Amino acid sequence: MSKLSFFLGCIAPNRYPGIEASTKKVMEKLGVELEDLKGASCCPAPGVFKSFDRTTWLSMASRNITLSEEMGDDILTICNGCFGSLVDANLMLKEDAALKEEVNKMLSEIGHEFRGTQDVRHIIEYLFQEVGVEKIKQAVTYPLELKVAVHYGCHLVKPTKERQLGSAENPTFFDKLVEATGAKSVDYEDKMACCGAGGGARTAVLDTTLKMVSNKLEHVIAADADCIIDACPFCHLQLDVGQTEIKKKIDKEYGMPVLHYSQLLGLAMGFTPEELGIDMNFVDNRKFIERIGGVRNE
Amino acid sequence: MSDTIKTSNLSPEFREEIFEQPGTEKITLCFNCTGCSSGCPMAEQEPEFNIRKFLRMANLGMKNELLNSPYLWYCTTCYKCQERCPQGVPNVDALLKIRTIAVHNGIMLPAHKKVGQMVINSGHAVPINDDTKEKRKKLGLDEVPPTVHRFPDALNEVKKLLHIAGFDIIIAKKEEKK
16 A cells, blocks of 8 residues: 555644544554655645635645655545645646646745645545455454444535535445444434534634534434544544533533544554543543443453 | 615625636525525524625625625535535635635734734644643654644745745735725
8 A cells, every 4th residue: 555645734733642643553553654744834724724815725735735746645634624725725736727837936936846746635535445444344453332423524525526525415434434443323413513613713703613512512412422533633622622611601511522533443453542642632531431441351 | 674785885896806716606696595594504503694695795796794794704614505505606615705805905803813823923723832742742752743843944935935925914914994
């Protein structure tokens, strides 16, 4: 299997490094070689940057892509926002020669050139399409007896025209990956609902977006799920830090563990919760970790 | 009762400004079916955020009302409306273009401006902090990630690029009061 350049983004390395560590561990076990994309920046955050100025958004995204081109590898992202920004920029520049020329004029001043030789991948679709559910099942040594609520997040699957990953109303590929770990993906009301973080909304109107978090948590709890599994550090932050913000505001405590898929898969491969940073959420995950310990010793 | 729309307050050029973003001319195809706004997860929480109404206002050239609406900044860009539109209107792309016109007129939220400034200074929208450095060490990762945070030359490239793109000037813009 070919090598991938590992694009970290902002929130994983700078707030939830457990997601970064888990990705490295599980990809190594699966035989996928990752090399750090050295010197990469913010993707940049599509919500704020596409709102502010598309030229700025495109130039910064294209610089990140050129770093990967220079290594001759496709990019692996672990965040829906980074994926959205980089896929969109890559497609636009590959398809629009005039735009590419305009961007390359800017990039030439810092010694880079966009050539359009590489693809941008997201860990979830890469695992599903390139590694495959069967191979993941074979790598599982501690099947997890958990009921989990899968949260796809918006920009993994939408806009569907650019993503090419099938239905955005009722996708199944992420659930299949989750069930490869032995866990059961439970259905819950409004499963595809947005976490509220994107588009600069969390920054602009936190309180309103927290109502979206509350809705999701209520639905996840009603489905009797043990945890939420996401594909994006920004959704992860909104759903995890969001719970501490809700507690401060209305003194309601959900105590819902939120894990990135790389962390769930890591558990199923026999890594400890501590090695995967599951104890590093802002919500206290101790009860969940004790439970996992029980599951793994069975 | 709704307020009367006075044609003297409309800006006929506004639509053309939006249409600079390819595809957004499709907002003229909207026949007000409300499929977009009725499924909107933000409208469920804040009914004043109405994507259908906003794009109708854009079609009419209600520039001032739109650019100064606080609700312009509520969209999470979940793309649900764009996916569901029977007319293929790129609702989100159009809304983002309207935001861009606002920003280029100096209208932006201080909190967003701060994020922009953060990227100019550090190359990250969410930069590293001491708490995360500790967590990284515990996980056996390098204390500072191998991004622009670790490579000053790479950060200088980003700063230069943002300057070439004019982002520093955009961020520094102040609204011109008429």
